[in-house]
Amino acid sequence: MALPGAQELGRFLADRIEQRFRDVIDPDVGVTIHVEQSLHAAAPVAVYFGHGVHAPPQGGLLPHGEVIIKQNADIAIGQPIIGANTAGGLYPGQSRFAFSRSEMLTPAVHPDLPAGTIFFLGRYPVDSSARDAGGLPLLIALPQTPEARAQAIQVETLATPTQGGIDARFEILGIRPQTGRVSLGIVDVTLDRRPCRLHQQPPKGPHLAVLGLAIPENFGGRRMARYWVERSHGGRLLSSAMLAPRDSIVVQGRDARRYDRRELRYSRAGGEFRAESIGFDNRRRSVLMLEEGEFGYIALPREQTAISFGPDQSARGYGSFDWLGEAVRVQFGSGVVERLDNLYDHNPVGFIAAVPGGVAVQSAGDIWILGERKAQAAGTCTIPANGPFVLGPLVVELRGAMP
Known part of the structure; x- marks a missing residue:
């Protein structure tokens, strides 16, 4: 469902923010605001700032990459969505991506993710570890509620499939009563799904x-x-x-x-x-x-x-x-x-x-x-x-x- 006047409102807010904070805004980056109408928001207006929040440009620009949530390695169940039907990522220039189950946590959501946890794709600003993922982004689980912390949600990096153009694969693990640690899903990351992408290794064929x-x-x-x-x-x-x-x-x-x-x-x-x-x-x-x-x-x-x-x-x-x-x-x-x-x-x-x-x-x-x-x-x-x-x-x- 299109929100009437969304682009005009976004431009108005971006102009006001740039005027007010021009001394601390990178002129080569500027400010982008994305306005969406939610079909299931718990609050009249939700505003998101911070690391992992990316505002897709208004006007129908499609993402180049994608984050796919899977039940297992073979069964895909969808991708994080912003508002009614805007894909959550990955867009040109996007360096981080936060998504969760609830719009009370992040603008990009998927209903089959564990509740109360933010999943952060990229390099978390306060993470000073020396982990090397071969230049690829990491996926980090950030529990926000006591119930989520009790589940002890963890993310493990899996071997990347040789087929399908997937750049990184992660498994979400958690503890369930009477069951112990179980798999709660797979997350596949493709940085650029287009045939014209740059490959890190020589592709098959010419x-x-x-x-x-x-x-x-x-x-x-x-x-x-x-x-x-x-x-x-x-x-x-x-x-x-x-x-x-x-x-x-x-x-x-x-x-x-x-x-x-x-x-x-x-x-x-x-x-x-x-x-x-x-x-x-x-x-x-x-x-x-x-x-x-x-x-x-x-x-x-x-x-x-x-x-x-x-x-x-x-x-x-x-x-x-x-x-x-x-x-x-x-x-x-x-x-x-x-x-x-x-x-x-x-x-x-x-x-x-x-x-x-x-x-x-x-x-x-x-x-x-x-x-x-x-x-x-x-x-x-x-x-x-x-x-x-x-x-x-x-x-x-x-x-x-x-x-």
């Missing part, structure tokens, strides 16, 4: 390995001052805000430095990557190349598919690589910082498909064959395996080619 980046030095008359690339576990691009950042590569001109988030210091990692300026017809780009390893992998479609890098409004198709905006930020001479995906529109850079012996490309202006000193427009051609080429701001190479 795929693209991401070897580097080719960032334009000028966007619509605004000259880039520098950019930085966030990496997660294993040196992969931070393609989801739910992943834990490991380090950053900061590029300014030909200078590229690595910032270690654990040691809180910069270093010049000789032999790990290099930065140079390369001509693309009459424009130049800053090209950052890994000397070894990859930033991640992208499964290839079998049919010609349009590829774009602007913010994805559908979350259904293959072609949007907007996850790159989670990893790459560009700073201009004015000091303004923007996500890379916000610097692109929805027009495709070209069309690609896996074909026997290579990848068929049809450029719409931004697919290039990478040379030593300059790049050549690809036009319409088939690029063989192990031949680097530029797809929008990505430097990629075909792996696992079809015979």
